[in-house]
Amino acid sequence: MNGVWTVLSGMLQGLGRAQFFLVSILGAIPAALLRPRLLAQQVYAVGVMSLIIIVISGSFVGMVLALQGYRTLVDFGAAESLGVFVAIVIVRELGPVVTALLFAGRAGSALAAEIGLMRATDQLSGMEMMAVDPIKRVIAPRFLAGVIAMPLLAMIFALMAIGVAGGHAVGVDLLGVDDGAYWSQIHAKLHWDDIRDSLIKSVVFGAAVSWIAVYQGYHAAPTSEGVSRATTSTVVVSSLAILALDFILTAFMFR
Amino acid sequence: MTVSESTTDALVRVRGLHFSHGPRVIYDGVDVDIARGKVTAIMGPSGTGKTTLLRIIGGQWRPNAGSVHFDGVDVHGLRRAPLYELRKRMGMLFQNGALLTDLTVFENIAFPMREHTQLPESMIRDLVLMKLEAVGLRGARDLYPSQLSGGMSRRVGLARAIALDPQLVMYDEPFAGQDPISMGVLMRLIRSLNDALGLTSIVVSHDVEEVLSISDQAYVIAGGKVLAHGTPEAIRNSGSPYVEQFLRGQPDGPVAFHYKAAPYAQDLMAGVRT
Ligand SMILES: Nc1ncnc2c1ncn2[C@@H]1O[C@H](COP(=O)(O)OP(=O)(O)OP(=O)(O)O)[C@@H](O)[C@H]1O
Ligand SMILES: [Mg+2]
Numbered sequence: 051m052n053g054v055w056t057v058l059s060g061m062l063q064g065l066g067r068a069q070f071f072l073v074s075i076l077g078a079i080p081a082a083l084l085r086p087r088l089l090a091q092q093v094y095a096v097g098v099m100s101l102i103i104i105v106i107s108g109s110f111v112g113m114v115l116a117l118q119g120y121r122t123l124v125d126f127g128a129a130e131s132l133g134v135f136v137a138i139v140i141v142r143e144l145g146p147v148v149t150a151l152l153f154a155g156r157a158g159s160a161l162a163a164e165i166g167l168m169r170a171t172d173q174l175s176g177m178e179m180m181a182v183d184p185i186k187r188v189i190a191p192r193f194l195a196g197v198i199a200m201p202l203l204a205m206i207f208a209l210m211a212i213g214v215a216g217g218h219a220v221g222v223d224l225l226g227v228d229d230g231a232y233w234s235q236i237h238a239k240l241h242w243d244d245i246r247d248s249l250i251k252s253v254v255f256g257a258a259v260s261w262i263a264v265y266q267g268y269h270a271a272p273t274s275e276g277v278s279r280a281t282t283s284t285v286v287v288s289s290l291a292i293l294a295l296d297f298i299l300t301a302f303m304f305r
Numbered sequence: 306m307t308v309s310e311s312t313t314d315a316l317v318r319v320r321g322l323h324f325s326h327g328p329r330v331i332y333d334g335v336d337v338d339i340a341r342g343k344v345t346a347i348m349g350p351s352g353t354g355k356t357t358l359l360r361i362i363g364g365q366w367r368p369n370a371g372s373v374h375f376d377g378v379d380v381h382g383l384r385r386a387p388l389y390e391l392r393k394r395m396g397m398l399f400q401n402g403a404l405l406t407d408l409t410v411f412e413n414i415a416f417p418m419r420e421h422t423q424l425p426e427s428m429i430r431d432l433v434l435m436k437l438e439a440v441g442l443r444g445a446r447d448l449y450p451s452q453l454s455g456g457m458s459r460r461v462g463l464a465r466a467i468a469l470d471p472q473l474v475m476y477d478e479p480f481a482g483q484d485p486i487s488m489g490v491l492m493r494l495i496r497s498l499n500d501a502l503g504l505t506s507i508v509v510s511h512d513v514e515e516v517l518s519i520s521d522q523a524y525v526i527a528g529g530k531v532l533a534h535g536t537p538e539a540i541r542n543s544g545s546p547y548v549e550q551f552l553r554g555q556p557d558g559p560v561a562f563h564y565k566a567a568p569y570a571q572d573l574m575a576g577v578r579t
Contacts, residue, residue: 167406176403179363180417180465181392187420 057286068265075264078183078190085191092195096157097202103152104203108210111144112136116215120225130231134239136215141240141248145208147296150255153200154288158263161192162284165267166277174268189268193260200256201249208248212236247303254295259288316341316473316505317362321371324354324361331357332368333529339473344499344506346516346537348551349526355509356400358526359475362507363395364388375473393421396466400477402458404450410437410461411446417468436464439494441487456482463491467498474498475507480515488512492519513552517541525551 082089119135165188168174174184219227263284270280317339324332331354339345347355360366362373364380373380375391383391404413414433418424424432437443440460450458459479466474476495480488496519499506510516517523517537525533525540525548533540533548540548566572 171406172399172401172403173405175360175365176397176399176405178365179392179395179397179399180420181389182417182420183389 054286057283058290060283064265064269067269068261071265071268072261074185075190075193075261078186079194081186082190082194088187089191089194089198092191093198096153096161096192096195097199099160100153100156100199100203101206103156104149104207105210107148107152108207109214111140111148111207112211112213112215113218115139115144115211116219116225119215120219120227129225129227131235132219132227133212133216133232133234133236137212137236137240138244140208140211140215141244143296143300145204145211146248146251146255147292149204149207149252150200150259150292151289153196153203153256154259154263154292155285157196157199158259158284158288159281161196161260161263162267162270162280163277165189165192165264166270166280169268169270170272170274170277184268189264193257193264196260196263197253197256200259201252204248204252247299250303251296251299254299255292258291258295259284262288262291314341315339316376317507318374319358319362319371320374322358322361322368322373323370324357324366324368326357330529332371334371335526335529335531337524337531337534339505339507340522341505342499342503343521344496344508344519346520346523347507347509347526348511348513348516348523349532350551351511353527354529355526356477359397359477359507359509362475363392363397393469394472396469396471396474398459398462398466398474398476398479400481401455402450402453402462404453404458404461404465406450408449409446410442410448410450410453413450413461414465414468417465421469432468436468437461439498440464441490454482456484456487459483460487460491463494467504470502471504473505473507475509477509478511479508480510480512488515495519513554527551 115136116132119132119139120129123129123131123135165174168184168188174188177184177187216232219225219232266280266284266287267277270276315338317337319335319337322332322335322337324330335358337358347358349355357366361368362375362380364373364383367381375395378391380388380391404410405416408416411433414436415429418429418432434443434446437446440463442457442460442464445453445457445461450461453461459482463476463479466476479491479495483491492515495506495508498504508516508520517540520537523534523537523540524531527547532551533543533545535543541552543549567575
């Protein structure tokens with residue numbers, strides 16, 4: 051509790067600095083876009099880093115939802131609505147939120163550690179002295195990569211969850227939901243609005259996690275303790291930010 | 306002083322430099338001239354601020370007062386973009402090498418070339434191999450920085466510092482961790498690069514005799530002040546007890562070996578609870 055409070059108050063103090071930092075990152079984005087290879091490398095790095103954990107988590111979440119959803123729905127004789135239930139829960143909420151939490155734990159922490167270590171070993175100073183702006187060369191591509199990778203990962207998560215839930219519900223004798231009903235209900239009831247909102251959420255979460263991670267890494271104290279603190283704060287602050295942002299976005303989207 | 310004087314005499318001109326890290330005063334009014342085309346040695350006790358001086362010259366840290374002019378341009382009066390332009394004319398060897406750990410030795414040296422030039426790949430390859438050959442590490446080109454020893458890292462850092470043939474090269478402790486053979490090679494390399502390419506060099510080093518033997522000029526800095534400067538001969542014969550102590554490496558003398566502290570006996574007694 052105390053730790054959370056320290057991190058939070060530190061975050062508040064750093065908020066001004068963090069905003070200023072964000073402005074300079076955004077200023078460097080055009081330069082990052084001009085180097086598609088560098089950007090592609092980073093998207094690949096963060097994407098691949100998180101892919102396995104996203105696929106596995108998506109499958110498990112799908113299975114749990116199928117079980118829980120079926121138990122509840124079957125009492126109302128509405129077992130064929132399982133598809134809609136799973137799809138809506140995943141697309142609107144769990145997809146973006148769980149993906150972002152996993153992304154913060156896997157890619158965000160790694161990003162903060164990588165950049166913090168570059169700071170601690172004078173690699174960032176070295177670049178500055180070589181007249182290479184680390185914000186342009188290191189920070190902006192990684193930030194942008196996070197913003198791009200998150201919606202892709204959230205989409206993979208959602209497809210895994212819905213697919214596996216379907217397979218489970220249909221395939222397992224116990225549940226025996228009708229195959230056609232599962233998919234046609236999804237098709238009929240899941241709107242494009244839901245998918246659009248889901249994408250907006252994942253882009254916002256991706257930006258938040260990447261921003262927090264690069265900020266924590268870049269401003270880490272140049273010691274091993276500083277780097278470890280930067281990784282921890284990245285995960286803690288990102289998780290809180292994701293949940294808070296989710297509430298705010300949801301309130302706006304489903305008024 | 307006329308303009309022509311300022312452009313021929315000193316490539317770097319530091320005037321009235323004051324700098325502190327928080328409460329700790331590192332520089333307390335220092336003037337330094339780095340003569341164009343010459344090798345200038347900077348010596349002084351550990352923790353006295355030599356690395357700090359190089360960072361200030363490179364515009365990474367801002368002095369509290371005083372000015373640094375590079376080729377007549379006020380380094381700390383520049384905005385970001387022109388400062389970065391100016392840095393292309395400087396090369397710096399960091400004390401620990403500061404190599405990019407996710408790139409091989411080859412790519413580390415190619416890095417500034419790729420960032421700042423449009424050279425074709427074949428030419429970059431030739432240039433990198435030339436620089437590596439000069440520091441004796443052509444065979445290590447595919448290693449990663451984590452696979453290098455401290456002395457090797459520093460030599461790669463040196464090759465990288467001269468990658469773009471800068472006007473000014475700042476070497477922070479190039480000889481630390483080098484065996485006698487590579488030390489001799491590096492000394493000759495620094496001297497011959499300076500003369501052949503018409504560079505200006507600043508060499509920070511604790512190896513007093515070695516660095517004096519390759520420099521045209523030297524500064525001894527301690528306690529936030531310049532204690533002595535001039536030709537190596539003048540330094541050796543300065544007669545100042547400070548400089549004498551430093552050159553001879555004596556623990557007792559006017560320069561304190563210890564970081565500022567309370568008297569030893571008092572400190573030890575403070576641990577005794579009554
Ligand atoms: N980032 C920093 N924050 C606070 N103090 C610092 C920082 N960097 C260096 N110092 C202090 O500044 C002083 C000068 O440091 P500097 O690295 O310039 O010394 P140096 O002369 O290069 O020493 P050495 O020969 O050991 O490399 C040291 O006493 C150090 O404690
Ligand atoms: Mg130093």
